[in-house]
Amino acid sequence: SFASGIPNMTAIANEDLTYSTIAIEDNTACVxxxxxxxxxxxxxxxxxxxxxxxxTAWAPAGTNGAAVQVASDxxxxxxxxxxxxxxxxxxxxxxxxxxxxxxxxxxGITSVTVKQGATxxxxxxxxxxxxxxxxxxxxPGGTVEYVVQIKATVTSPSTVDWVKAGRCNTDGAGxxxxxxxxxxxxxxxxxDGSANNDACVPVTPASATIxxxx
Numbered sequence: 001s002f003a004s005g006i007p008n009m010t011a012i013a014n015e016d017l018t019y020s021t022i023a024i025e026d027n028t029a030c031v032x033x034x035x036x037x038x039x040x041x042x043x044x045x046x047x048x049x050x051x052x053x054x055x056t057a058w059a060p061a062g063t064n065g066a067a068v069q070v071a072s073d074x075x076x077x078x079x080x081x082x083x084x085x086x087x088x089x090x091x092x093x094x095x096x097x098x099x100x101x102x103x104x105x106x107x108g109i110t111s112v113t114v115k116q117g118a119t120x121x122x123x124x125x126x127x128x129x130x131x132x133x134x135x136x137x138x139x140p141g142g143t144v145e146y147v148v149q150i151k152a153t154v155t156s157p158s159t160v161d162w163v164k165a166g167r168c169n170t171d172g173a174g175x176x177x178x179x180x181x182x183x184x185x186x187x188x189x190x191x192d193g194s195a196n197n198d199a200c201v202p203v204t205p206a207s208a209t210i211x212x213x214x
Contacts, residue, residue, distance in 0.1 A: 038087040038093065039190065040085045043184065044075070065078070067202040067203065079147060080199050082147075084146075087140075093137050094134045094140065101182070102184075104158040105159050105164075107155060164179040173194040182198065
């Protein structure tokens with residue numbers, strides 16, 4: 001009997017079973033079958049956001065999103081999209097995804113929310129977090145999309161380098177230390193490489209209010 005693989009057995013009438021101690025066993029062969037289990041993951045940043053905060057368009061994966069201005073109260077919200085694709089040939093559930101955010105000096109995270117459609121799959125306040133493995137299967141060629149929303153605040157205004165906060169580098173796998181709100185996603189066995197795993201959002205200072213008295 002075979003626990004797995006594709007077995008094949010041959011037989012002949014009146015076979016001499018005395019010629020070998022494995023006369024029956026050597027009539028069989030089995031070819032192991034390995035499933036093609038592959039996933040690809042990518043990260044994109046918002047390119048257009050409506051006044052109510054709804055993202056209406058996304059930049060290409062692995063590139064910079066539109067700059068976001070800090071509000072007068074020192075808060076800022078940035079949005080990213082994670083797309084997981086089943087690039088194998090078996091229907092299955094995707095594994096857990098690691099997401100890491102790098103903020104410019106002087107900023108702190110207030111909240112991290114990850115949604116798949118209307119369902120919240122993760123909330124937290126840390127710069128590195130995990131998007132849980134999917135509980136339902138994805139067919140070959142199928143995709144799952146997650147929206148990651150980061151809320152942050154200026155915690156130390158005097159230490160913010162606004163030139164650095166307002167620039168990004170997403171060439172190749174990107175440079176988390178170059179500037180902006182840099183976000184990188186990874187998944188074990190990512191089949192399409194890391195060039196599209198990063199996204200970055202430049203952040204600009206709040207508008208100054210100038211009062212003139214005469």
